[in-house]
Amino acid sequence: MNYKDYYKTLGVAKKASQDEIQKAYRKLARKLHPDVNKSDGAETRFKEINEAYEALKDPEKRSQYDRFGSAWQQAQTTGGPPPGFEDIFGFGGPGGTRVEFSGAPSGFSSFFDMLFGGAGGGAGGPRQQASWPAGGWPGGQAPRGPSRGQDREAQIRLTLEEAARGGSRELQISDPETGQTRKLRVKIPAGVRPGQRIRLANQGGPAPPGGKRGSLYLKIELLPHPRYRLEGSDLMATLPLSPWEAALGGKVSVDTLEGERTVRIPPGSSSGRKIRLRGLGFPGPGGANGDLYAELKILVPEALTDREKELFSELAEESPFEARPSD
Numbered sequence: 001m002n003y004k005d006y007y008k009t010l011g012v013a014k015k016a017s018q019d020e021i022q023k024a025y026r027k028l029a030r031k032l033h034p035d036v037n038k039s040d041g042a043e044t045r046f047k048e049i050n051e052a053y054e055a056l057k058d059p060e061k062r063s064q065y066d067r068f069g070s071a072w073q074q075a076q077t078t079g080g081p082p083p084g085f086e087d088i089f090g091f092g093g094p095g096g097t098r099v100e101f102s103g104a105p106s107g108f109s110s111f112f113d114m115l116f117g118g119a120g121g122g123a124g125g126p127r128q129q130a131s132w133p134a135g136g137w138p139g140g141q142a143p144r145g146p147s148r149g150q151d152r153e154a155q156i157r158l159t160l161e162e163a164a165r166g167g168s169r170e171l172q173i174s175d176p177e178t179g180q181t182r183k184l185r186v187k188i189p190a191g192v193r194p195g196q197r198i199r200l201a202n203q204g205g206p207a208p209p210g211g212k213r214g215s216l217y218l219k220i221e222l223l224p225h226p227r228y229r230l231e232g233s234d235l236m237a238t239l240p241l242s243p244w245e246a247a248l249g250g251k252v253s254v255d256t257l258e259g260e261r262t263v264r265i266p267p268g269s270s271s272g273r274k275i276r277l278r279g280l281g282f283p284g285p286g287g288a289n290g291d292l293y294a295e296l297k298i299l300v301p302e303a304l305t306d307r308e309k310e311l312f313s314e315l316a317e318e319s320p321f322e323a324r325p326s327d
Contacts, residue, residue: 006051006055009049010028010052010053014066021056029050029224030226032045032046033046034161036226050224147207148211148214149204149205149213150204153197153216153219154217154218156169156219156221157221157223158220158222158223159225160230164191164282164283166187166190167187168186168187169185171185182203184200191282191284193220194220194221194222197219197220198217199215199216199217204216233291234281234282236295237293238295239295240299241269241299242299246268246298248267249266250264250265251265254277254294256277261277269296270296272295273295275294276291276292277291278291280292
């Protein structure tokens, strides 16, 4: 497996704090997000920084990465990288979607038990295939064996925009039994939510003779967005304002999933006030969109010109307004 230096990808030192890693990721995400940066290679870099942040954002995962490098995910599941392991955790890059296999949930056969020789039996263990005994089965009837292969689960990472509009995506899956790579085209429903699963029939583990493959369940994970936060079917965003825009009011532009919209800011608005844009949120379960809430945040220039200082001083002398009124 090729080593990937996730610290270098995020531009931080190996001794960086979790806060420094988060700040570096957010800065790069805002710069490289496909909706913001249309230059060649930006999308690939965006995927790389998300892959790096996934490994480093959690102290436990980070510890596994520091010990085992690019095999940290296998190590997290097995306690250490298996001998002769291969990179079975998916493929990234333009034209394909990164898919990472994870441990199977309750009720599914364990993918890693099959890969790394785990014990069989139980609802989570691999199905056992009966063998034909010498002399034949009593009564001439063989016991009824399994009719389908194992179910598997994998994660698929989507941007908020991809999850909202849905569409068709191509996946590349490494088949551990044959070592071959399969390409699948998956239809993603509009409005799919984090934690939901898409079932791909007959794309799971191989079946016994005469049976059918198991199913592959794709669990949805949303990548962090530089502007929006999803709450139910509503989107939360921050709308920066200058002090004069907040004081005087006026019209400003707001980015939405459907393009820019113009909103009116009431005069005398303070930080924390929310402007509601109806129907411009995330698609809801019933088909109707949620709302977009733009929370106002007043920003003050870090450096003032002499003229600006003079005007602010005049305002301070002239205005009777008190931000901290005395009792």
